[in-house]
Amino acid sequence: MEHFETKLTVIGTGMTGMAATLFAANRGIDTVLVGSTSEIMFASGFIDLLGVHPIHERKSWKNPWQGIAEVRRDIPNHPYARMDETDIRTAFDQALSFLKDAGLPYLRRNEQNCRAVTSLGTLKSTYCIPHTMWAGVEALEEKSPCLLVDFRGLKGFSARQIAAVLQHEWPNLRTVRISFPEMEHMEEVYTEALARNLSMEHNRVKLAEVIRPHVKGSVYVGLPAILGISSSYEVACDISDKIGAKVFEIPTMPPSVPGLRLKEAFEEQFPLRGVRPFFQKQVLNVHNGPGGEFKLDIGGDTTEFGVKTDGIIMASGRFLGGGLRADRHQIRETIFGLPVTQPSDRRLWHRRSFLDSRGHPVNRCGLEIDDEFRPLDKSGHPAYPNLFAAGSVLAHQDWMRMKCGSGLAIATAYKAVKAYSQMNERPVGP
Amino acid sequence: MCLETQVLIIGGGVTGTGLARDLALRGVQSILVEKKDLNAGASGANHGLLHSGGRYVASDPETAAECRKEGDILKQVAAGCIEDTGGLFVAVEGDDEKYIADFPHLCSRSGIPVRALDPSEAREFEPALNSKIIAVYEVEDASIDPFKLNLENMDHAQALGSRLLRHTEVMAFDRNRKRIQRVRLRNTKTGEDILVEPEQVVNAAGAWARKVAAFAGAPIDMIYSKGSLLITDTRLTTRVVNRLRPASDGDILVPGGTVSLLGTTSIRINSPDDIRPTVEEINAITDYGSAMVPALQKTRFIRAYSGVRPLIGTQSGQGDRSVRRSFALFDHIQDGLENFVTITGGKLTTYRYMAEKTADLVCSRLGVSAPCVTRTEPLPSSETSQWTEPGRAPREWIKNKNPEDIILCECEMVPRSVIDSIITSLRDKDDSVDLRAIGLRSRIGKGLCQGAFCGIRITAYMFDEGELNADEGLINLREFLNGRWKGIRPVLWGASLIQEELQEAIHCGLFGLEL
Ligand SMILES: Cc1cc2nc3c(=O)[nH]c(=O)nc-3n(C[C@H](O)[C@H](O)[C@H](O)COP(=O)(O)OP(=O)(O)OC[C@H]3O[C@@H](n4cnc5c(N)ncnc54)[C@H](O)[C@@H]3O)c2cc1C
Ligand SMILES: Cc1cc2nc3c(=O)[nH]c(=O)nc-3n(C[C@H](O)[C@H](O)[C@H](O)COP(=O)(O)OP(=O)(O)OC[C@H]3O[C@@H](n4cnc5c(N)ncnc54)[C@H](O)[C@@H]3O)c2cc1C
Numbered sequence: 026m027e028h029f030e031t032k033l034t035v036i037g038t039g040m041t042g043m044a045a046t047l048f049a050a051n052r053g054i055d056t057v058l059v060g061s062t063s064e065i066m067f068a069s070g071f072i073d074l075l076g077v078h079p080i081h082e083r084k085s086w087k088n089p090w091q092g093i094a095e096v097r098r099d100i101p102n103h104p105y106a107r108m109d110e111t112d113i114r115t116a117f118d119q120a121l122s123f124l125k126d127a128g129l130p131y132l133r134r135n136e137q138n139c140r141a142v143t144s145l146g147t148l149k150s151t152y153c154i155p156h157t158m159w160a161g162v163e164a165l166e167e168k169s170p171c172l173l174v175d176f177r178g179l180k181g182f183s184a185r186q187i188a189a190v191l192q193h194e195w196p197n198l199r200t201v202r203i204s205f206p207e208m209e210h211m212e213e214v215y216t217e218a219l220a221r222n223l224s225m226e227h228n229r230v231k232l233a234e235v236i237r238p239h240v241k242g243s244v245y246v247g248l249p250a251i252l253g254i255s256s257s258y259e260v261a262c263d264i265s266d267k268i269g270a271k272v273f274e275i276p277t278m279p280p281s282v283p284g285l286r287l288k289e290a291f292e293e294q295f296p297l298r299g300v301r302p303f304f305q306k307q308v309l310n311v312h313n314g315p316g317g318e319f320k321l322d323i324g325g326d327t328t329e330f331g332v333k334t335d336g337i338i339m340a341s342g343r344f345l346g347g348g349l350r351a352d353r354h355q356i357r358e359t360i361f362g363l364p365v366t367q368p369s370d371r372r373l374w375h376r377r378s379f380l381d382s383r384g385h386p387v388n389r390c391g392l393e394i395d396d397e398f399r400p401l402d403k404s405g406h407p408a409y410p411n412l413f414a415a416g417s418v419l420a421h422q423d424w425m426r427m428k429c430g431s432g433l434a435i436a437t438a439y440k441a442v443k444a445y446s447q448m449n450e451r452p453v454g455p
Numbered sequence: 456m457c458l459e460t461q462v463l464i465i466g467g468g469v470t471g472t473g474l475a476r477d478l479a480l481r482g483v484q485s486i487l488v489e490k491k492d493l494n495a496g497a498s499g500a501n502h503g504l505l506h507s508g509g510r511y512v513a514s515d516p517e518t519a520a521e522c523r524k525e526g527d528i529l530k531q532v533a534a535g536c537i538e539d540t541g542g543l544f545v546a547v548e549g550d551d552e553k554y555i556a557d558f559p560h561l562c563s564r565s566g567i568p569v570r571a572l573d574p575s576e577a578r579e580f581e582p583a584l585n586s587k588i589i590a591v592y593e594v595e596d597a598s599i600d601p602f603k604l605n606l607e608n609m610d611h612a613q614a615l616g617s618r619l620l621r622h623t624e625v626m627a628f629d630r631n632r633k634r635i636q637r638v639r640l641r642n643t644k645t646g647e648d649i650l651v652e653p654e655q656v657v658n659a660a661g662a663w664a665r666k667v668a669a670f671a672g673a674p675i676d677m678i679y680s681k682g683s684l685l686i687t688d689t690r691l692t693t694r695v696v697n698r699l700r701p702a703s704d705g706d707i708l709v710p711g712g713t714v715s716l717l718g719t720t721s722i723r724i725n726s727p728d729d730i731r732p733t734v735e736e737i738n739a740i741t742d743y744g745s746a747m748v749p750a751l752q753k754t755r756f757i758r759a760y761s762g763v764r765p766l767i768g769t770q771s772g773q774g775d776r777s778v779r780r781s782f783a784l785f786d787h788i789q790d791g792l793e794n795f796v797t798i799t800g801g802k803l804t805t806y807r808y809m810a811e812k813t814a815d816l817v818c819s820r821l822g823v824s825a826p827c828v829t830r831t832e833p834l835p836s837s838e839t840s841q842w843t844e845p846g847r848a849p850r851e852w853i854k855n856k857n858p859e860d861i862i863l864c865e866c867e868m869v870p871r872s873v874i875d876s877i878i879t880s881l882r883d884k885d886d887s888v889d890l891r892a893i894g895l896r897s898r899i900g901k902g903l904c905q906g907a908f909c910g911i912r913i914t915a916y917m918f919d920e921g922e923l924n925a926d927e928g929l930i931n932l933r934e935f936l937n938g939r940w941k942g943i944r945p946v947l948w949g950a951s952l953i954q955e956e957l958q959e960a961i962h963c964g965l966f967g968l969e970l
Contacts, residue, residue, distance in 0.1 A: 145929065180915070181912040183918045344952050352949065379959075380968060
């Protein structure tokens, strides 16, 4: 069994864990990253900061920063209430600049959310948008003539549906269904395969040829999110040139190519920045070392590596990520067995209607933390001085209803890393 | 609009559709009205057990004997809806010794075949049984697909000239002395009012029969008992497994295709509307059921659901379980009505017999002498009724090997062709098409994703086909998801909770469907 030593270990390779690792690398902290399948693969690619608050009023915020100020006032335990706006802004600046360098540029209006079309035809209010989707935001604002394209055999994406749902909001939408070039014989096509196909220039030429005759008077052309993987920005620009209209992507139901892009961007960059990643691995056991350090057993099913680490950031997610687990009676935290704030009884976990605007109480359960983002034990004190938590595992937030998923991930990751490095700056000992 | 008919049947459960078919086979035309959709009541929310009768031998020997006779008939005439699994009655340590000892005798009293087995022998062919079982009897239980049964009865009746009006609710009766002259109906989707002038009216509204009879000024003494059930993600046993004790909660496990159904509870409620399974019920039946099959403690449950049993003549004040399970046929002569009949209560197992008795009465009033033929006339299987059976769609799909026929529901492997055929048959009958209607006629939304993925795919497909327009798609999807939720909510822990989180991330986190 191999042994490693490190300053910091980040547990979790979702948006939170990736962001925390990035921020740690930016500070020059020696970091190990470990985690397996996360929500990032399902994510739409949008980075929400804050969309809705209070959720039961369905109040949408045009300016997310004002929304956050309101959240701070109304929900003092919300993770956003434990950090300054400047920290959140710095976190976003660093994350977006990283993504740009990694070939995945995002755009935003600093003080405003923008609206983008989804594959259901709903309009999603979000903060940062992949560059490849940006033209769609402008097209929607201008209500410009626009052609929506979908593909024969791509299930769950109907251009006709989007146009029909939006017919009042955006009457200038036309649709066309085409066969994806050289896949005409295939009855089913999949987003990832189409995206990989379009990484090749000669395939883009063929696709543009098929689409061009349909463009007619349209200024914009919307497509499902399939415009390449590692070089999506270049792919989108190239297809726009070839078609002669501004092309944009529309996020699809999972499996989602923009999620895959995020994952690949982080995975490719980290080794270059000195991070030691253990992808597709789990923390199987945690032992407490004599000097307050942790020793982790890491592996697939059985222990393959031992890691001695001075500090840990838990970004282990909720049920889907595996950081929380529910049995018939209660919800537990899976790595350290930390107390989980939760309703007293399973009857109270969910409301009677799935789409109840108040949200389900189970989605606000999670870890309690102090202002340094250290999870608390039963007595209400930090469980360990050198253990931090960030992201969706935290209590008192409902990212799905408040539309703050990736934003919360990035912001809290930043804060946890900051708290970790401040801990190191403090003199050791009582 | 004013329609005329010989018989107006109220209620699209298996009693109503069975009656429509029985009458049609005797040459009597009917209109069946259903306020929601076929299988919206108890016929779509039961245990799917074709009772051998063993369960009622002590409490209600008459019903036991009826079940025994009818079970045999249905195995002949409705074989396509039945899986002849056989059944076991098992007792565990601590169960009433006297009940165990009396059981074989009580069975033979009602003419029910029964055979004692050695517990260890039983565990050899049903390894999921608890090692602590102390007695086992084998009986002739079977599992029955009530959805298919109901759809086939209606399809046959329609093929013979009867009409079905879905989403059509009885609102009032116009009474003229001893007759119901006109029935006022309302289409619940469009709000349109419809009048019918029937010669005879049959109230087959199940647990709502009391409410319907009250419109005619005819009181029925009825109370409501809710029963809840759980669906497991795999099939746990080959046979039906009953607990060998007086009927109680969580004591029957019925296999159905690729899953098993565990139930039930019995809870007195005030109204048959808006019922749903609760967390307490789910906890209770899981704990009770695991006395027979311990794996139930660890099994993943896909969904729960509830149905209402109408219990008739319950003044006695005994427990609801001991009220007779046999049916009630009221001729309402006492209430001063000559052309109104109520048929309610009973069992799925005895639906045919209930329909026969009702049709006999209606025919005698109409002066029709044609005899009942449903005892021997096989129930034809139809194009539309076949897709409710778990595993059917994938089997056909693999057999047909048509690459163009892409799968829209991946959990239950429901291909486009099945959706098309359901849509076409609904359209042929001038019916509205929506996700819920397709759901009642197929397995969509019934697999592990519980509609999160297939709901989106089928919505998109329906837009492509021009079946949906404008806002309909989102309204449809919201209704479909909220409809599935009722049954998912009480089983949300473990893997099901993970699935739910993904569903909510997609539908709320990304798409904002709640806004
Ligand atoms: C369908 C869907 C749509 C979304 N849409 C949006 C959107 O429109 N806008 C937006 O901003 N965000 C969106 N998101 C993204 C989402 O907001 C974030 O990904 C989410 O908040 C969770 O991030 P996380 O990193 O905290 O947790 P997760 O992504 O769940 O990651 C948890 C990580 O912890 C790891 N882990 C758990 N236990 C262990 C262990 N013992 N050892 C090692 N590793 C462990 C897991 O393997 C996983 O890598 C969407 C997500 C989904 C699923
Ligand atoms: C939990 C449970 C488990 C069961 N398990 C079994 C079993 O394993 N084996 C077995 O043999 N039996 C079982 N039964 C019994 C069986 O399900 C019923 O006997 C049978 O389904 C009754 O059918 P029905 O047509 O009489 O009533 P229903 O199926 O309830 O049909 C009545 C219909 O009338 C409609 N209606 C109501 N009011 C109006 C109106 N005003 N206008 C128009 N339509 C109206 C309703 O929407 C409904 O669809 C079970 C019952 C329950 C509740």
